[in-house]
Amino acid sequence: QSALTQPASVSGSPGQSITISCTGTSSDVGGYNYVSWYQQHPGKVPKLMIYEVSNRPSGVSNRFSGSKSGNTASLTISGLQSEDEADYYCSSYTRRSTLVFGTGTKVTVL
Amino acid sequence: EVQLVESGGGLVQPGGSLRLSCAASGFTFSDYWINWVRQAPGKGPEWVANIKQDGSEKYYVESVKGRFTISRDNAKDSLYLQMNSLRAEDTAEYYCARGLTTDYASFDYWGQGTLVTVSA
Numbered sequence: 001q002s003a004l005t006q007p008a009s010v011s012g013s014p015g016q017s018i019t020i021s022c023t024g025t026s027s028d029v030g031g032y033n034y035v036s037w038y039q040q041h042p043g044k045v046p047k048l049m050i051y052e053v054s055n056r057p058s059g060v061s062n063r064f065s066g067s068k069s070g071n072t073a074s075l076t077i078s079g080l081q082s083e084d085e086a087d088y089y090c091s092s093y094t095r096r097s098t099l100v101f102g103t104g105t106k107v108t109v110l
Numbered sequence: 111e112v113q114l115v116e117s118g119g120g121l122v123q124p125g126g127s128l129r130l131s132c133a134a135s136g137f138t139f140s141d142y143w144i145n146w147v148r149q150a151p152g153k154g155p156e157w158v159a160n161i162k163q164d165g166s167e168k169y170y171v172e173s174v175k176g177r178f179t180i181s182r183d184n185a186k187d188s189l190y191l192q193m194n195s196l197r198a199e200d201t202a203e204y205y206c207a208r209g210l211t212t213d214y215a216s217f218d219y220w221g222q223g224t225l226v227t228v229s230a
Contacts, residue, residue, distance in 0.1 A: 001172060003154070036216040038155070045205060045223065046155060051216035089154055093215040097169050099145075099157040 004029065004090055004102035011108040012080045020105045022073040022090030028100055030071035034093035037066055037075045041086045049088075050075060077107070085109045112136040112219045114206045119224030126196050130224055132189040132206030140164070140184040143214035146191050148202035149223075156202070159191065160209070173199075196228045 005023040012018040022029065022037075029035055035053045038046035048057050050066035053073060063078045073092070077084055090102035118130040132144070145160040159170045159180040168180050179192040189206050203225050207217035 034213060034215040036213075038217075040155075045220040046217075048216055048218050051210060052213050057218060087154070091155075091157070091215070097167075098171060099160070099215055101155050101157060104154040 001028075001094060001096065001098060001100050004092060004100055006088075006090060006102040006105045008103075009106045009108065011110055012077075013110045014080055014082065016080050017076060017078045018080060018107065020075045020077075020088055020090075020107070022075070022092075022102045024071050024073075024092055024100070026071060027096075028092040028094040029068065029073050029090075031095055032093045033068070035066070035068060035073040036091045037064075037073075038089045038091070039084075039086045040089065046089065080109055082109050112208070114208065114219055114221035116204060116206055116221045116224035119204060119226045121227045121229065122196055123230055124197060124228055126228070127192070127194045128196065128226060130191040130193065130204055130226070132191075132221060134187045134189065134206075134208075137208075139182075139187040142211065143209035144182065144189045145207045145209060145217060146180060146189075147205045147207050147217070147220070148200075148226075149205070150199075150202040153202075155205075158204070160214070161189070193226070196226075198228050200226060201228045202226060 037050040040046045054066040113135045115133045146158040177195045203223040205223045208219045
């Protein structure tokens with residue numbers, strides 16, 4: 001199972017919106033609505049930001065939103081803030097009943 | 111307060127074995143799928159294995175099949191990972207992570223991790 005493909009880096013200015021893509025196949029992202037997104041600050045454990053493609057856990061800012069089209073899922077961060085600077089990882093359920101993470105995207109707030 | 115506390119990591123030679131443990135508290139352990147996720151230094155997370163609430167289903171990433179075994183003891187609120195035939199590429203921080211009740215493929219709580227180093 002290959003890792004899902006994410007851009008290595010995305011940047012934006014405070015207040016702007018950015019979108020991170022996560023590309024898989026019909027055997028994972030495209031086949032199930034079980035795509036999640038995690039935020040990881042340096043030295044910290046990953047934090048769940050989005051589950052089931054577009055659902056936010058309690059306590060996660062509504063500036064974070066998720067979507068999916070075909071084999072590609074996306075995470076959008078609106079109103080970018082300095083504390084959003086972190087690594088972001090997508091993950092998906094697969095047809096083998098396993099899970100796979102993405103390659104990760106470093107978000108930089110300019 | 112939900113807590114997951116891993117233990118059992120350390121330095122081991124290639125070909126050796128280790129048994130990791132994860133002690134859970136603050137929730138009804140037997141109601142949840144639980145996972146092991148690892149993260150090599152400077153790399154992204156890699157899902158390793160998971161186990162159903164009653165232990166009847168277990169799944170593994172291909173690279174550890176036949177070498178690692180996940181298990182749980184609901185009476186002790188504990189999760190385990192028996193790791194045999196360890197390789198250098200197994201070096202990583204190992205986390206236990208709880209699946210959501212509605213979507214066990216998403217992890218809402220993670221432990222702080224235990225470091226496994228495989229080196230001669």
